[in-house]
Amino acid sequence: MDTPTPNRVAWHPPPDGYVKINFDGATFKDIKKASLGVVIQDGFGQVLASLSEQIQLLYSSNLVEAMAVARSIYFAAELDFSSFVLEGDSELIIKALKNNEDSLAPFGYILATAKTSTDVNCISFFLIRKLGNSVAHNLAKHARHVAGLKVWMEDVPPHLYFVLLTDYC
Template identity: 40%
Template sequence: MPPVRSEATTVRWSPPSENQVKINFDGALFGESDSAGIGVVIRNSERVVMAVLSEKIVKPQAAEMVEILAARRVVLFSRESGFYDPVFEGDSSTVIKSLQDRIVSHAQGGHILKDILSHLNSFQSCSFSHIGRQGNAVAHALTQRARLSFPLEVWMESVPPDISSFVRFDLRV
């Protein structure tokens, strides 16, 4: 299994090293419906957007479960997109800590965490870091976009117009 580097501190978005991509992800429950959303943004070391994903899913019973499902989706999307040296960043400290420590004992989501860990074998290396909400704004905006969109939308080397302002703001941080 590839090494999973552990970073216990909360960080703001910073670019990955030259040969890596940074992949931010988020999940959110939509209170007004039976759905939830997942948002993912993949950027290179120059902060150029390589791919984004916005997905509407069936609402799980707990907020932590949607974050676990978002973590699985980001790992699968990275593989599907051909990025094998990712730095994954999410704003759920509990989920990130579980992935850093390889803990799969969650009563509700342990089986999904185990599935995520099994997929890490296909990466050259990867790491998981907790990032504050402000540093995860693009992924969060993509999550919210899922509320009113098709079940799955993916853009390669571009972003939807309504998300571009979040990307521009992120460049200034």
């Protein structure tokens, strides 16, 4: 009997002149912490920067995802990336980001502040399936073992190389 394999999600490059930023959040109720994962890649899929950050556990997973968006935008600004595609797997958060009006949800202020507080020329937001967000997801899960913030320039943690490579197969 054949075991069904999950549908592959092919990695797609950002448009010319853009970088691609994937974000994700995770919660660890057992240790009362949450975490953020961000990876920035160029049009060839090369990692330009990545981060794992542990934060205090927030009231909802949507707030954690909103914090991951904000961290992604601030991280890109810190590295002087002003044109980027932002991808995440939270439909609610991506819909709120695409909406021209500020969300009245508890996370709306976080998103509105992040979108307007940096000198960014162009941002596009895309919803992707969880399988297409595996590097950011694993960076968020890795933050369970990180005190505060850990940044890798032009790299990801060594144990995530395989995850990064499988995105391109």
